[in-house]
Amino acid sequence: MAHDTPVVTRSAEQQKYYRANTKAYMQRQVTNFAIMIFLTLIAFAAVMADFSKNLILPLILLLAGIQVVLQLYAFMHMEEKDAHEIGVVTMFMWTGAFFAFMMFLAFVTVIWW
Amino acid sequence: MSSRTQKKGFGATIWDYLTTVDHKKIAVLYLLGGTLFFVIAGFEALLMRIQLMYPENTFVSAGFFNELLTMHGTTMLFLAAMPLLFAFMNMIVPLQIGARDVAFPFLNSLGFWLFLFGGLFLHLSFFMGGAPDAGWTSYASLSLYSPGHGIDFYVLGLQVSGAGTLISGINFLVTIINMRAPGMTFMRMPLFTWTTFVTSSLILFGFPPLTAALILLLFDRMFGAQFFNHLMGGNTIIWEHLFWIFGHPEVYILILPAFGLFSEIIPTFSRKRLFGYSSMVFATILIGFLGFMVWAHHMFTVGLGPTANAIFAVATMAIAVPTGMKVFNWLLTVWGGSIKVTTPMLYALGFIPSFVAGGVTGIMQATAPLDYQLHDSYFIVAHFHYVIVGGIVLGILGSTHFYWPLFFNRMLNETLGKITFWVFFIGFHMTFFLQHFLGLMGMPRRVFTYMPNQGWDTFNFISTIGAFLMTAGVILLVINVIITTVKGEPAGNDPWEDGRTLEWAIPQPIPFYNFRQTPLVRGLDPYWIEKQDGNKEGMLYAEPLGDIHMPNNSIVPFVMTLGLFIASFGALYSPLGVADDSRVWAIPVLVIGLAITFGSMIYRSLKDDHGYYLTVAEIEEIEEQLYGKKGGNK
Numbered sequence: 001m002a003h004d005t006p007v008v009t010r011s012a013e014q015q016k017y018y019r020a021n022t023k024a025y026m027q028r029q030v031t032n033f034a035i036m037i038f039l040t041l042i043a044f045a046a047v048m049a050d051f052s053k054n055l056i057l058p059l060i061l062l063l064a065g066i067q068v069v070l071q072l073y074a075f076m077h078m079e080e081k082d083a084h085e086i087g088v089v090t091m092f093m094w095t096g097a098f099f100a101f102m103m104f105l106a107f108v109t110v111i112w113w
Numbered sequence: 114m115s116s117r118t119q120k121k122g123f124g125a126t127i128w129d130y131l132t133t134v135d136h137k138k139i140a141v142l143y144l145l146g147g148t149l150f151f152v153i154a155g156f157e158a159l160l161m162r163i164q165l166m167y168p169e170n171t172f173v174s175a176g177f178f179n180e181l182l183t184m185h186g187t188t189m190l191f192l193a194a195m196p197l198l199f200a201f202m203n204m205i206v207p208l209q210i211g212a213r214d215v216a217f218p219f220l221n222s223l224g225f226w227l228f229l230f231g232g233l234f235l236h237l238s239f240f241m242g243g244a245p246d247a248g249w250t251s252y253a254s255l256s257l258y259s260p261g262h263g264i265d266f267y268v269l270g271l272q273v274s275g276a277g278t279l280i281s282g283i284n285f286l287v288t289i290i291n292m293r294a295p296g297m298t299f300m301r302m303p304l305f306t307w308t309t310f311v312t313s314s315l316i317l318f319g320f321p322p323l324t325a326a327l328i329l330l331l332f333d334r335m336f337g338a339q340f341f342n343h344l345m346g347g348n349t350i351i352w353e354h355l356f357w358i359f360g361h362p363e364v365y366i367l368i369l370p371a372f373g374l375f376s377e378i379i380p381t382f383s384r385k386r387l388f389g390y391s392s393m394v395f396a397t398i399l400i401g402f403l404g405f406m407v408w409a410h411h412m413f414t415v416g417l418g419p420t421a422n423a424i425f426a427v428a429t430m431a432i433a434v435p436t437g438m439k440v441f442n443w444l445l446t447v448w449g450g451s452i453k454v455t456t457p458m459l460y461a462l463g464f465i466p467s468f469v470a471g472g473v474t475g476i477m478q479a480t481a482p483l484d485y486q487l488h489d490s491y492f493i494v495a496h497f498h499y500v501i502v503g504g505i506v507l508g509i510l511g512s513t514h515f516y517w518p519l520f521f522n523r524m525l526n527e528t529l530g531k532i533t534f535w536v537f538f539i540g541f542h543m544t545f546f547l548q549h550f551l552g553l554m555g556m557p558r559r560v561f562t563y564m565p566n567q568g569w570d571t572f573n574f575i576s577t578i579g580a581f582l583m584t585a586g587v588i589l590l591v592i593n594v595i596i597t598t599v600k601g602e603p604a605g606n607d608p609w610e611d612g613r614t615l616e617w618a619i620p621q622p623i624p625f626y627n628f629r630q631t632p633l634v635r636g637l638d639p640y641w642i643e644k645q646d647g648n649k650e651g652m653l654y655a656e657p658l659g660d661i662h663m664p665n666n667s668i669v670p671f672v673m674t675l676g677l678f679i680a681s682f683g684a685l686y687s688p689l690g691v692a693d694d695s696r697v698w699a700i701p702v703l704v705i706g707l708a709i710t711f712g713s714m715i716y717r718s719l720k721d722d723h724g725y726y727l728t729v730a731e732i733e734e735i736e737e738q739l740y741g742k743k744g745g746n747k
Contacts, residue, residue, distance in 0.1 A: 099405045
């Protein structure tokens with residue numbers, strides 16, 4: 001039956017492998033988290049330092065973009081290459097992001113400029 | 114469990130359809146609902162054409178004409194064409210990919226009821242103080258100041274039915290990604306499944322802008338917000354952008370499934386595999402993708418500036434390339450085939466030149482400088498009716514003939530079908546071909562009457578006669594359906610004898626679990642392959658006969674939607690609204706309606722419903738009742 005959860009017994013060797021994997025995974029998560037905090041700090045610092053508006057706005061938008069990608073890949077599990085139908089998910093995410101960006105661009109250039 | 118297949122009483126049948134989660138029954142519901150609205154919207158079109166038959170006619174008033182044209186457009190697109198295409202998607206896609214149902218049967222049912230109640234709500238406007246009258250595009254400055262409740266009906270009705278469409282779109286995406294039978298790779302999927310997939314992604318990306326735009330309009334009209342009011346710092350152009358960011362993909366949402374349907378019909382009756390299958394897939398995806406890059410070509414005359422107009426003009430013309438690929442692929446499929454001109458094939462052959470005519474005028478309008486001349490004239494009306502009627506409606510009517518035996522195990526009468534085609538086809542060209550010239554002569558669209566002796570009189574008269582012919586065609590189809598329902602003989606499986614894809618391999622009547630064993634797919638056109646190999650069963654199996662997991666029926670989707678329907682009346686008469694006739698009961702009704710909806714959502718979330726298992730013994734009993742002998746799959 002497809003809905004039964006199979007019981008998996010691991011050998012000591014496998015257990016070691018999984019532990020190492022989990023550890024590496026945890027390290028990646030913490031690193032990503034640190035990067036994101038750091039990027040947020042830069043954004044705040046740029047505002048605090050009272051740079052020109054023409055620098056702050058693009059900088060913050062750029063940092064926000066990086067944050068979104070990090071968030072998706074690190075915490076929303078898009079980096080897991082062997083996840084179920086991850087190719088389709090990635091394609092949809094990026095196509096949607098592209099459409100959203102195009103609309104944003106059009107609104108900025110055509111309506112609000 | 115044999116009760117499941119026994120004859121039921123009237124009440125039990127109604128209850129069965131209210132609670133059903135079976136994709137085949139929901140397809141029938143979509144077919145009925147879509148036809149209802151198709152007839153209503155067609156009748157509205159007929160009234161408009163009668164009004165325009167003579168100059169200075171007074172058949173309907175100017176205000177009622179505005180309501181008719183708004184409701185005709187809105188209903189045809191949202192409540193007739195889309196549900197009818199959803200009917201085919203629901204019926205055929207799970208069968209084509211070898212699935213027992215869609216991924217989320219509950220959501221499938223919810224999507225249908227949302228569409229139906231949204232549509233009914235919209236149409237109640239005729240009896241409750243006037244229908245929406247700002248055109249199907251409902252441009253904001255006009256719609257903001259429209260008196261009465263018409264626009265409120267438009268906003269709330271479309272919001273409810275739009276939610277249903279979005280739900281159905283996501284459902285089909287998940288179904289096609291996850292529920293294909295073993296061996297059914299993406300590049301072996303029949304083209305109708307492919308176009309459904311791309312259409313569903315367009316729904317996924319296209320409907321949220323509409324939802325956002327409708328919410329903004331709702332706030333403007335009901336709570337005195339000023340998003341589109343330029344006097345208060347809003348921007349009326351934002352509505353146009355949001356609407357067309359949705360609206361242009363919407364027309365591809367409609368035409369792509371029609372392309373898919375024709376891509377099933379043409380190879381079947383040319384008795385040849387589809388020419389250039391992979392380029393067809395590529396073209397479908399490309400059309401879907403480009404569909405999001407071109408929305409401003411509806412707004413060339415708004416004054417976006419030459420740069421923006423040029424970009425959108427070029428992007429629009431680019432769409433002709435993948436569309437041309439498709440047209441040539443159809444022609445080359447027919448070329449050298451052993452052609453059988455059945456009714457569906459007749460529709461397909463009529464579709465190709467009609468649609469190309471509509472496409473060519475589309476390229477003319479894509480040329481921004483020329484569009485300044487054509488904008489808001491009857492040329493535009495002629496163009497989009499050539500695309501919509503020549504593409505989508507011919508697709509729907511042809512597929513009605515083609516897939517009727519799959520839906521109801523009966524064949525529609527072929528002779529009557531061919532007569533229907535010719536009456537409808539001639540009527541269609543008669544109505545809309547001359548409208549190109551009316552447009553070039555300067556007749557503006559959306560006018561309720563015109564002065565005599567401007568050279569428009571004869572063409573308008575002929576156009577109206579064409580509309581009568583189209584009506585006669587639809588009536589003939591209805592007669593055909595009635596005759597078939599009363600006198601039809603069971604059609605059996607593969608009634609066209611040249612079925613290529615899995616849906617034709619299933620024995621008729623189709624058991625509610627579709628496939629007793631999941632099929633194994635060995636290539637494109639799996640049924641054709643098995644027929645060529647002399648496989649009498651029509652398919653190979655990927656699994657031994659075992660218990661089948663099926664979802665339980667549920668009334669919750671109906672109740673959930675009923676709550677939204679009730680809440681809509683509360684919102685309509687809200688005390689802050691533009692129309693100055695709020696009711697005391699508005700807020701309580703709104704709260705009660707939303708309470709019903711959220712209550713049923715909570716109930717659905719808290720109650721575990723794992724479905725049930727159909728045992729092998731039950732399957733054999735059901736098949737014995739259906740096909741009269743034990744075990745066999747025919």
